[in-house]
Amino acid sequence: MSDYAMTWGETPTSDDKMWALIAHLSVFMSAFLGPLVVLLVFQDKSKFIRYHAIQALMVQVSVVIAGIIISVISFVTCGLGSLLYLPLLCVLFAPLWGAYLGWSGAWAGFPGLASVGR
Numbered sequence: 001m002s003d004y005a006m007t008w009g010e011t012p013t014s015d016d017k018m019w020a021l022i023a024h025l026s027v028f029m030s031a032f033l034g035p036l037v038v039l040l041v042f043q044d045k046s047k048f049i050r051y052h053a054i055q056a057l058m059v060q061v062s063v064v065i066a067g068i069i070i071s072v073i074s075f076v077t078c079g080l081g082s083l084l085y086l087p088l089l090c091v092l093f094a095p096l097w098g099a100y101l102g103w104s105g106a107w108a109g110f111p112g113l114a115s116v117g118r
Contacts, residue, residue, distance in 0.1 A: 012048040012105045020052035020102025024095045031060050052102045055109045059094050066091075 012020070019038055026034020039053035066088055073081035094110065101108050 010048070012046070016046050016048045017103050017105055019046070019049045021099045023049065023053040024056045024098035024102055027056055027060050027095045031064070032057065035060065048105075048107070051107065051109070052098065056095065056098055059091070059098070059110060063088070063091050 019042060023035045023038040026038065035053045035056035039050060039057060042049040042053065067085075070081060070084045070088065073084060075081075098110065
């Protein structure tokens with residue numbers, strides 16, 4: 001038997017939970033690189049780790065796309081659009097929430113991204 005959760009809904013092991021936590025928290029050190037490395041290393045070993053790595057990666061992609069759009073709006077409006085960055089600061093808490101979900105062994109994701117990676 002595998003040391004990792006191989007099927008959807010299977011109870012994750014402590015290793016699964018740790019790597020899910022690392023996938024989410026690594027975005028603070030390297031935006032895309034951390035979750036991408038975890039995804040590439042564990043994509044065939046554990047669906048739980050794969051699910052949480054994809055969730056962390058998708059949140060970072062969303063933040064970068066929103067940042068680019070806000071930058072363009074800010075440039076066009078001569079800096080007035082930079083106020084749109086304020087709601088984007090709330091996304092700083094998303095990796096913490098994802099890390100909590102991963103560490104607790106939940107197969108839950110972020111709103112709008114919950115089915116990504118299943």
